[in-house]
Amino acid sequence: MAEASYTAPLATRGLGERLVDALLSGRGIWPAVPAIIVLTVVAVIPFVILLSLGFSDMEVSRGAIVSQTFSLQHLTNALTDPLYWTTFQRSMTLALTTTALCIFFGYPVAYLFLIGGRWTRRLILVLTIAPLLTSGIVRTYAWLVILGGRGVVNSTLMSLGLIDQPLRIMNTHWAVLIGMVQIHLPVMILPLIAVMSRHDGRLVEASANLGASRLGTLRTVILPLSVPGIGTGAALVFTLSYTTFVVPQLLGGGNYLNAATMIYEQVVYSLEWSKGSVSSMILMVTCLIVLVAIALVTNHFTRWTKGRDA
Amino acid sequence: MMQGPTGPATSVATTSPVLRIGGVGKRFGTFTVLDDCSLDVAEGEIVTLLGPSGCGKTTLLRCIAGFWDADSGSITIDGQDMARVPVNRRPVGVVFQSYALFPHLTVARNVGYALRMQGVPRAEAARRVAAALETVSLTGFEDRYPAQLSGGQQQRVAIARVLVMEPRVLLLDEPFNALDAKLRGTMQVELRQLIKSLGLTSIFVTHDQEEALTMSDRIAVMRAGRIEQAAPPDEIFDRPATAYVADFIGSSNFWPSLVADGRVSLPDGQSVATGLRGAVRVMARPHNLQIAPPAAGPWQGRVAFQRSVGPLVEYHVETEGGDAMVKVVAMRRAQDRGFADGTAVSLRIVDPALCAVYPA
Ligand SMILES: Nc1ncnc2c1ncn2[C@@H]1O[C@H](COP(=O)(O)OP(=O)(O)OP(=O)(O)O)[C@@H](O)[C@H]1O
Numbered sequence: 001m002a003e004a005s006y007t008a009p010l011a012t013r014g015l016g017e018r019l020v021d022a023l024l025s026g027r028g029i030w031p032a033v034p035a036i037i038v039l040t041v042v043a044v045i046p047f048v049i050l051l052s053l054g055f056s057d058m059e060v061s062r063g064a065i066v067s068q069t070f071s072l073q074h075l076t077n078a079l080t081d082p083l084y085w086t087t088f089q090r091s092m093t094l095a096l097t098t099t100a101l102c103i104f105f106g107y108p109v110a111y112l113f114l115i116g117g118r119w120t121r122r123l124i125l126v127l128t129i130a131p132l133l134t135s136g137i138v139r140t141y142a143w144l145v146i147l148g149g150r151g152v153v154n155s156t157l158m159s160l161g162l163i164d165q166p167l168r169i170m171n172t173h174w175a176v177l178i179g180m181v182q183i184h185l186p187v188m189i190l191p192l193i194a195v196m197s198r199h200d201g202r203l204v205e206a207s208a209n210l211g212a213s214r215l216g217t218l219r220t221v222i223l224p225l226s227v228p229g230i231g232t233g234a235a236l237v238f239t240l241s242y243t244t245f246v247v248p249q250l251l252g253g254g255n256y257l258n259a260a261t262m263i264y265e266q267v268v269y270s271l272e273w274s275k276g277s278v279s280s281m282i283l284m285v286t287c288l289i290v291l292v293a294i295a296l297v298t299n300h301f302t303r304w305t306k307g308r309d310a
Numbered sequence: 311m312m313q314g315p316t317g318p319a320t321s322v323a324t325t326s327p328v329l330r331i332g333g334v335g336k337r338f339g340t341f342t343v344l345d346d347c348s349l350d351v352a353e354g355e356i357v358t359l360l361g362p363s364g365c366g367k368t369t370l371l372r373c374i375a376g377f378w379d380a381d382s383g384s385i386t387i388d389g390q391d392m393a394r395v396p397v398n399r400r401p402v403g404v405v406f407q408s409y410a411l412f413p414h415l416t417v418a419r420n421v422g423y424a425l426r427m428q429g430v431p432r433a434e435a436a437r438r439v440a441a442a443l444e445t446v447s448l449t450g451f452e453d454r455y456p457a458q459l460s461g462g463q464q465q466r467v468a469i470a471r472v473l474v475m476e477p478r479v480l481l482l483d484e485p486f487n488a489l490d491a492k493l494r495g496t497m498q499v500e501l502r503q504l505i506k507s508l509g510l511t512s513i514f515v516t517h518d519q520e521e522a523l524t525m526s527d528r529i530a531v532m533r534a535g536r537i538e539q540a541a542p543p544d545e546i547f548d549r550p551a552t553a554y555v556a557d558f559i560g561s562s563n564f565w566p567s568l569v570a571d572g573r574v575s576l577p578d579g580q581s582v583a584t585g586l587r588g589a590v591r592v593m594a595r596p597h598n599l600q601i602a603p604p605a606a607g608p609w610q611g612r613v614a615f616q617r618s619v620g621p622l623v624e625y626h627v628e629t630e631g632g633d634a635m636v637k638v639v640a641m642r643r644a645q646d647r648g649f650a651d652g653t654a655v656s657l658r659i660v661d662p663a664l665c666a667v668y669p670a
């Protein structure tokens with residue numbers, strides 16, 4: 001480093017100074033040390049405690065843990081309980097469907113962003129970011145207004161004479177799915193837009209020049225090049241919707257049981273912390289498995305970015 | 311402005327041109343980028359668009375390729391008007407300034423892209439890709455990605471990718487820009503030979519005049535959206551149609567003068583005939599001047615600066631009375647080391663007939 005010659009010789013510098021230096025410009029993990037400390041305190045330690053709850057038998061007397069011995073009992077209980085299977089399956093299906101629908105509805109928006117002019121682009125950006133500025137709870141409540149018995153959808157359909165009775169949309173699987181897709185759509189669109197705005201317009205021109213139709217260009221050039229965006233978006237949407245609590249709770253009317261609502265009930269209502277701990281762990285592990293799968297698929301389709309220096 | 315004269319030796323008038331650009335105009339808002347550009351390109355001919363940055367070269371190429379629509383005029387290929395033909399159906403291949411290779415496709419798939427889009431059967435496509443790669447000497451690089459290639463190799467992929475679709479017209483927008491000077495020189499010669507051997511009708515864009523002289527059958531000199539002169543390199547160099555072309559191509563000396571009795575007098579006392587009247591500007595190339603030890607004669611000066619350009623020496627001579635610095639090019643002479651700076655010299659025009667006269 002050229003700057004090294006301007007700083008004082010090592011011996012005359014204090015420990016604090018050297019530490020700051022290492023944290024700001026050191027090699028290896030030094031710059032990550034502050035983040036590691038914070039994460040250890042707020043995430044790793046609580047997580048270890050949580051795990052210890054799920055993998056031990058405890059004797060509790062007067063609100064204090066008296067003895068704690070290692071046990072896989074809670075885990076085996078959970079894995080043999082059909083309720084767990086159906087609940088996690090429901091969560092998984094919901095999250096995967098949401099992710100797929102977000103790609104399906106988000107991609108055309110991103111494509112529009114790519115081919116659109118300056119104003120189209122601005123409009124898309126504003127419409128994508130604006131919902132993120134309001135809380136998810138508010139947006140979820142908005143769906144109550146729209147999908148409810150006397151909501152916009154039902155009153156419109158009834159005034160058009162298409163239906164006699166209000167459809168029951170609220171508190172169903174469909175309400176949850178609609179809400180999930182809408183709430184998570186921006187999270188899918190933003191990474192896609194990020195990829196699209198880095199896109200080289202000359203590639204589209206080159207492909208047209210080589211005889212590709214618009215659809216051909218989309219399929220063979222734009223789509224493959226936006227795979228990283230799809231991967232990022234899918235990972236985000238999946239994680240958020242697999243672990244979501246608010247949407248199923250509000251739009252499912254309290255009787256839509258997914259992983260998060262189940263953990264909530266175990267911990268808050270029935271005070272079975274060990275069960276809650278095991279459920280959380282299953283949630284996390286299954287989530288990680290899917291994320292790894294998404295990463296592998298994304299990797300497979302972006303092989304060309306590797307070996308730049310081969 | 312007038313179209314440069316195209317002598318009988320150069321115009322391939324026996325067959326109709328492959329590409330005909332007729333009075334093409336293009337504006338962005340109120341800014342006119344192309345103004346009534348006309349140019350015919352004959353079968354197998356390489357025409358270079360040469361002009362300073364921003365004069366509209368790329369714009370004209372983009373109109374031919376169909377990325378932009380011209381506001382006026384027509385573009386026809388093989389007699390067919392291109393106005394209603396979409397980009398992907400034009401028989402035009404473009405080699406982009408930055409190559410625009412598909413980064414996610416291997417060399418073989420980049421080159422085979424056009425065939426894939428046309429639905430050419432796999433076996434035939436593979437054969438044609440292999441042939442195209444062989445033409446540009448890239449056999450063995452099929453499975454590399456563009457990022458794993460050098461600049462020169464990328465450029466050859468870009469060329470192969472276009473060749474494989476057998477275009478009627480090949481457009482190349484400054485294809486050597488990203489290459490270093492030495493590689494550029496070799497690639498220029500190679501590319502010209504390749505295009506010639508394939509007999510491709512081409513338009514080549516550059517703002518480097520040496521490149522234009524190397525590559526072209528004809529050079530079209532552009533200025534602010536207009537084509538000032540389109541003629542073979544020798545003609546552009548020896549008989550530039552306008553003062554602008556003379557100034558732009560090669561180096562030149564200009565003197566203001568007056569026409570008297572149909573003749574313009576030159577600084578060394580000789581004169582040359584002209585059809586113009588009144589105030590004019592006379593141009594002489596540096597190699598048309600002769601530098602000599604001081605002698606009796608009307609044109610005397612003093613060497614102000616000199617530099618060697620290979621086997622030649624370029625002198626800048628301060629002339630007496632005149633304020634202009636005159637450029638003279640002479641062969642380097644081993645025996646007497648030429649004329650030192652500050653030496654008094656006399657100048658003479660070797661062949662007055664090669665001096666050009668333009669309206670002032
Ligand atoms: N999309 C556009 N909108 C407005 N003006 C443009 C646009 N594209 C090009 N121009 C203008 O048109 C003129 C010609 O541009 P063009 O790219 O054809 O120049 P060029 O001769 O290729 O220059 P260079 O040698 O620098 O590549 C320039 O003055 C440029 O500013």
Ligand SMILES: [Mg+2]
Nearest residue numbers: 367368369483
């Ligand atoms: Mg250009």
